[in-house]
Amino acid sequence: MKILIIEDERELVQVMQSSLEKENHLVESASDFHTALDKIISYEYDCILLDLMLPGGDGLDLLTEIKKLKKQDAVIIISARDAVDDKVLGLDLGADDYLAKPFHLAELNARVKSAIRRRKQHGEQHISWRNMLVDPENRTVFIEQKELVLNRKEFDLLYYFVTNPERLMTKTSIAEYVWGDHTDQADSLDFVYSQIKNLRKKLGNAGADADIQAVYGVGYKMI
Amino acid sequence: MKKRSLKNYTLRYLVVAILVLIALWAALFYWFIIEEVYDNIDDGLKDSELRIMKQIKSRPELLKTGEYGIAQFRFIPLAPGDYSEDRHIYNSTMYMPYEDDDEPVRILQSIFEENGQYYQLEIYTSTVEEDELLHNLLTALVVLYLALVASITIINHFILKRAWTPFYRLLKQLKEFKIGRGQQIEKPNGDVREFDEIHRELQAMIMRSEEMYAQQKQFIANASHELQTPIAIATNKLELLMEESELSEAQLVRIDDINKTLQRMKRLNRSLLMLSQIDNRQFQTSETVIFNRLIREVLSELQILSSHKNIQITTQEQGVFSIQINRDLAVILMNNLLKNAMVHNTEKGEVHIRITNTELSVHNSGEKPLDPNKIFHRFYKDKQNPNSTGLGLAIVQSIVKLYPPLSVSYHFDKGHHFRLRQ
Missing domain, CATH: 3.40.50.2300 (Response regulator)
Structure with a gap:
């Protein structure tokens, strides 16, 4: 582009x-x-x-x-x-x-x-990564044509990762994107940890090829 | 000490001054009159003495007048001896049958020799009337004093009150003056030069202050703006750096620490910018916002925070709290209040929200009371929470101030209570 x-x-x-x-x-x-x-x-x-x-x-x-x-x-x-x-x-x-x-x-x-x-009205409306298909318009996720149901925050989190695949995302950046203004708390980074743990579990159970990896203590990367 | 009003202040001194003046004047006047009166009486007594002495020559039997009778004199023969012929006049009292009492008299006493015999002549005259004169004089003075005080009080009340009216009007305007609203002080009417001068100086002072205030506000806004770009460059450069593959874990963690500090700076700067935008009234549009609904929205946004700290939230709706307000500001207002209640809470604590038609209160668990005078100040911070900007409640107050009669207050009663009232 x-x-x-x-x-x-x-x-x-x-x-x-x-x-x-x-x-x-x-x-x-x-x-x-x-x-x-x-x-x-x-x-x-x-x-x-x-x-x-x-x-x-x-x-x-x-x-x-x-x-x-x-x-x-x-x-x-x-x-x-x-x-x-x-x-x-x-x-x-x-x-x-x-x-x-x-x-x-x-x-x-x-x-x-x-x-x-x-x-791009007539272009690709989905974002795909590995065997995952994310539809931002309808806020749905498909893994090999099977829908994976996520809550609002989990979807935002996944969307943030698929638009930045294979890149290091710091915890602060993730917290700010998903929870906006409420990230000025010392424990906000703990939210990120628990939310990502949930999301990984859901992705794993649904058979996604993609995984979210922790990069030392500072952030995560989707591979 | 309770201070007096201007009117009473002048009155107090006038009353004391007049009392002193009148007392001095009365003492002098009394002394002068008394001198004059005794002088008169004494002249009369001496005149009587002269005439009696003349009479004795032709009527020696008068010497036998041993008692005061019809005549107001008597002769007392003295035992043989050597007397000096002299005269003195003194005050005394004497029984008066008419008054049935002892009355003041003035007595002339003189000693003389007649045919080898010494006599003492005593002539008296009543001084009752002179005493009454003094009495009357004192009464007159008291009346004069009271009349003076009364008339001064009245003059003070009406004339001074009128003369000082422009002063009190200026004072009232100063009391209502709030900086940053472009208020003007009205020129006082009346023809007192000093008041015009006060007005002119006040007006000049206000202009200077308003200008300084505007400059200061502009400075904060500009400073915050100008900081945004350097912070953006630094943050983004660090983020790019962190993606480089040859970094060790220790290096990465250290870079992330710098990044976190920068994020704190970013939040602080954004809050300052938000404050100055609120104070500069950049949120113009307003609509009717129903806080009952707004609170549900904000709570669902804050759910991650409350569930993380295991905070129990209860809402008690006894009415509908709605006001005309800018929607974005209303969201910020409730968000800051509720977030504050969750952050400054105990583990497994409670947040209780009560809504009536006129009041919205947020109560949360807490152990130590906070200073209600400082809690809404900028940068008043909870030391346990180094990440807090110390601006959240300052923003709450700035928003509330935009919408009178909306008000916010804090008190401690088995926990923190914040109350929004309209």
């Missing part, structure tokens, strides 16, 4: 680019308003990551331009402003998602994949 990062912080661009390239995306970047506009007009992207504060103009204006051009690119706003109005306005203007800085790279992956999948 082709992704455009519009962001003026060079270091952030680099690190996002490295991470997305690991997922075999083709990544380009633009660091100011006009370069970004040129690229949007000249090329087709599957997903555009858009920072709102740019040299030379407001990211929201860029979003308006994208919509005017009737581009099919998925747009995810990435902003440090984190103002409620920006979020509402951005989504109203047609952005697919809104990700507040700072974020986890794994979360960026998950969001990018979701946004691209939702854009």
Whole structure:
């Protein structure tokens, strides 16, 4: 997939680019308003990551331009402003998602994949890994055509893993993705442990080829 | 010590000052009058003496007047001896049949020689009337004093009250003044220069404070914003680093520790940003939010936390608590309150929620009371929980302050009680 990062912080661009390239995306970047506009007009992207504060103009204006051009690119706003109005306005203007800085790279992956999948009406709607088929729209999981019933949190957890296969996911990142704001507690990492234990058991019982491995004490990896 | 009002303060000093002045004046006046009166009486007595002495020459039998009779004098023959002829006047009392009592008199006593015999002449005159004069004088002074005090009190009450009206109006406005609302202090009417000066200085001071306050708020918001990007870069770089395969376990664990610290910083920064957004009133829209339903939603989100700590949650709905509020803020409000009740709880503790039409209370087990004056302050922290940002309840209070008459309070009674009231 082709992704455009519009962001003026060079270091952030680099690190996002490295991470997305690991997922075999083709990544380009633009660091100011006009370069970004040129690229949007000249090329087709599957997903555009858009920072709102740019040299030379407001990211929201860029979003308006994208919509005017009737581009099919998925747009995810990435902003440090984190103002409620920006979020509402951005989504109203047609952005697919809104990700507040700072974020986890794994979360960026998950969001990018979701946004691209939702854009492609006639494409593959399922995400598959090994003998597992995850349908994010209906929130169902099939293992060799047999449905595996998961509760809400277990599904979120599995979805986070299948959008980041074979990558190290830290416990903090997992806790934040699945339980959001409630992860500021010392024992939040224990939740992660017990939830993953449950999920592994369910996957194992259902005969999934995939497994979630603990990586020392710091996180997990789906293989 | 209870302080007096301005009015009573001036009155107290005036009353004492007038009392002292009147007393001094009365003493002087009395002394002066008495001098004058005795001078008069003494002149009269001396005049009588002169006339009696003249009379003796022609009517020696007068010398036989040994007792005060109709005449107000008597002669007392003295035993032979050597007397100096002198005269003195003194006060005394004498029985008056008319009054049937001893009455004050002034007596002139003089010694003289007549045909080789010494006599003592005594002339008296009643001073009853002079005493009454003093009496009357004192009464008059007391009346004057009371009249003065009364009139000053009345003047104070009406005139001073009117003169100070602009002052009290300024005071009332200052009492109601809250920073950050762009309130203005009204110019006082009336033609007292000092009040206009106070108003001008107050207005200038308020402008400065408002400006500082706005700058400070803006500074917190900007600082939090500017920190987001560096935190993002650092976090993401560490995450990429952790994926490199040649790292040992020990290295990985250490990198993760740094990462966890960064996450703490991220949460702290987000909470500060949230606080400044609430204080800057960035949550404008509002709708009727039914808290009974909201609580069920928030509790299901927090279920992982409560089941992890084996906390028993009971909800008692005796009414419907609903207010006009921004939905996101209502969620944050309840989330922070309920999460607080679970986190600062004992193992296998309880959370009890009671809802009525006007009140929503959250009670949870706990052993030590917290300081109710500081609990809603920023960075007031439970030392046992190093991960807490110390901003959760500060956010609760900031939200509550946006929606008067909504209020939140804390008290300790066999556990922690938080009460939302409208």
